[in-house]
Amino acid sequence: MSKYQHLYVVIEHEDGMPLPVSLEMLGEARRLIDGFNKKYSSDEKVVAVVLGHNVRKLCEELIFYGADAVIYADSPELRYRRNLIDTKVISQIARSREVVAEFSDTSEFVKPRYMFFGADSIGRHLSSTVLAELESGLASDINKLVIEDLEIKHEHKTKGQAMMYEKTLEMYRPDFSGFLWTTILCLDNRNPAIEREYHPQACSIIPGVFAPIEPDKSRRGIIVEYVPEFDERDLQVRILDRKIVKSAVDFDSHKxxxxxxxxxxxxxxxxxxxxxxxxxxxxxxxxxxxxxxxxxxxxxxxxxxxxxxxxxxxxxxxxxxxxxxxxxxxxxxxxxxxxxxxxxxxxxxxxxxxxxxxxxxxxxxxxxxxxxxxxxxxxxxxxxxxxxxxxx
Ligand SMILES: Cc1cc2nc3c(=O)[nH]c(=O)nc-3n(C[C@H](O)[C@H](O)[C@H](O)COP(=O)(O)OP(=O)(O)OC[C@H]3O[C@@H](n4cnc5c(N)ncnc54)[C@H](O)[C@@H]3O)c2cc1C
Structure with missing residues (x-):
């Protein structure tokens, strides 16, 4: 068993209705993990992470869209997005052995192997604060993903030695005005002078790039509740009023x-x-x-x-x-x-x-x-x- 297991997908939704990017991430996660399990003869899972209030129905739906397991935290305090509290709860979930024990062996488990967020205004912010909390790296605005075993030789990471990094997530992003690709890797430091791990390998994913899978109502999965711990400081930011502002721009009714x-x-x-x-x-x-x-x-x-x-x-x-x-x-x-x-x-x-x-x-x-x-x-x-x- 590895210290790092599973692909966690942080789901965004509006009062229980998943945003399209959430289903798109699940679709890509499903394709990647199916390939991963076949290649490495393993049984790693696609794990959806949901924060909200009254979200049980959403959790069931996420299984139809490719999740093997859903970890959810349900509280009136989590109904609307607040970065401070969301960061804390997602980081707690990512480190929780108890919830993972519901669907896999946790004798070695420390943190997720991979983690996805939506590259929208909420996900971009949340991914950066969660990954800072989990002390790992983050690639933003990704639109292609591959899992590979790579031989890496790097002045600092490997002290100039060629070393094999297995199960590495290659994260591609369009750069230089969108006409060139950059490949981003999140690698452990194996140089003894600066040795440390970097997990999860995480990224935010551009909406509209990946296709969701066809929902399959016969798919079965495990739904696990995580009961978050808040203290007063987490609740300092309060939502007193919330308005959905309708845009004056109307793309939908124009042909x-x-x-x-x-x-x-x-x-x-x-x-x-x-x-x-x-x-x-x-x-x-x-x-x-x-x-x-x-x-x-x-x-x-x-x-x-x-x-x-x-x-x-x-x-x-x-x-x-x-x-x-x-x-x-x-x-x-x-x-x-x-x-x-x-x-x-x-x-x-x-x-x-x-x-x-x-x-x-x-x-x-x-x-x-x-x-x-x-x-x-x-x-x-x-x-x-x-x-x-x-x-x-
Ligand atoms: C993280 C990230 C997210 C991004 N998100 C978006 C996004 O959502 N949407 C987006 O659009 N961009 C986005 N971009 C920017 C994107 O990469 C490009 O830089 C941008 O789309 C280029 O805009 P443009 O085509 O107007 O300008 P340019 O690339 O400069 O193109 C201008 C075009 O005008 C043509 N032209 C020149 N003179 C004339 C003329 N007289 N008549 C007609 N044509 C003429 C030129 O030949 C050229 O093809 C993003 C970039 C990043 C890094």
């Missing part, structure tokens, strides 16, 4: 979305106006790439507060959309953006650079500057409008 990116740079005010005119003409909602929300360009206050806002961001850091028509204007096609629009029915890109990755993601690539292309599109649409109305 078309037109998004713009840094390609507006030459004359931002006029170019955004062109995008807005085209959106009105085809009754589309307007989206943006992430850098636009950082207010990079000098524009009037109206344009600024209407368009350069986080609610319009499409991609892993924003919304996932699936309209019938998606038009990407001045967007290069970084994988974080593509993850948010790849379910669209028909994709048009307007871009002067034929080597932009968006070309591989669209059905029609219009090579040209938006300043030249959009006025022509508007002219043609306006010409055709009477015909379209007669056909209606």
């Amino acid at each position: 078309a979305v037109i998004s713009f990116g840094k390609g507006v740079k030459d004359s931002p005010e006029q170019n955004i106006k062109l995008v807005s005119d085209l959106a009105k003409e085809i009754e589309a909602e307007v989206g943006i790439s992430l850098p636009i929300s950082k207010k990079l360009f000098p524009v009037s206050q109206g344009i600024n507060s209407t368009y350069m806002i986080p609610d319009r961001v499409i991609g892993t850091s924003g919304r996932k959309v699936a309209p019938l028509l998606y038009i990407a204007v001045g967007i290069s096609g970084a994988m974080q953006h593509i993850a948010g629009m790849k379910e669209s029915g028909f994709v048009v890109a307007i871009n002067p650079d034929e080597n932009s990755p968006i070309k591989d993601e669209c059905d029609v690539f219009i090579r040209g500057r938006m300043e030249d292309v959009i006025p022509l599109l508007l002219e043609e649409l306006r010409k055709q409008r009477p015909t379209i109305q007669v056909k209606k």
Whole structure:
């Protein structure tokens, strides 16, 4: 038996309804652990971790989606997310032998082998504080995972000796504007001068990247309750009121979305106006790439507060959309953006650079500057409008 066992998946939910990223993580965890158990002839588990209030039904559902075991903590104090208390309870669960004893041999158990969190605003924060508490490393915004035995030779980690690291989680993340991959490893220090362990090997996972498995209501698993210990200091942060703010941006009821990116740079005010005119003409909602929300360009206050806002961001850091028509204007096609629009029915890109990755993601690539292309599109649409109305 190993000191490190199982893959723990920290589940996010809204009053018992799992967020899609939670089911996606479970799906990927299931695929990885099935491969792991086959390769190493072992019986390690996918363990879902749930904090909340009245979450028993959710726990059952998580088993249908691939968990072998669910560890849950149920308390009115855990109904809404508060980082301080969540960090404490998840860290307690991760170190608890008693709960693991319900589904495996714990004679050697110290901590989980692997751990997943969602790479959204809650999961990114929580993963960093939990891993600090568990004294291990964290790779953030991961979108590919592989478990491998690797031979590593490293000046500090292995004191320059080639050593075999078994069952290593290779965590891939898009970097350098989303066009290159970095592989992150969380390895024990085996150099005697700085020897120490680094477990769990943990990461936050980009929403929308992995597919959940088909739920199977005949799957059986073990549900274990963990009774958390709070003290007064943990409850210092109180939620007095909670409002779900409805966004003024409405991607769901529009059949078309037109998004713009840094390609507006030459004359931002006029170019955004062109995008807005085209959106009105085809009754589309307007989206943006992430850098636009950082207010990079000098524009009037109206344009600024209407368009350069986080609610319009499409991609892993924003919304996932699936309209019938998606038009990407001045967007290069970084994988974080593509993850948010790849379910669209028909994709048009307007871009002067034929080597932009968006070309591989669209059905029609219009090579040209938006300043030249959009006025022509508007002219043609306006010409055709009477015909379209007669056909209606
Ligand atoms: C952790 C993380 C999360 C991220 N999340 C997101 C996310 O959710 N969403 C997102 O979008 N990005 C995200 N990013 C950023 C992403 O990696 C890219 O940097 C970003 O998408 C690039 O934005 P862009 O396409 O607008 O700009 P650029 O990559 O600079 O592309 C601009 C494009 O405009 C074209 N262009 C230039 N002039 C014109 C013109 N006159 N007319 C038309 N086209 C023109 C250029 O040829 C180019 O292809 C994330 C990055 C990280 C590290």
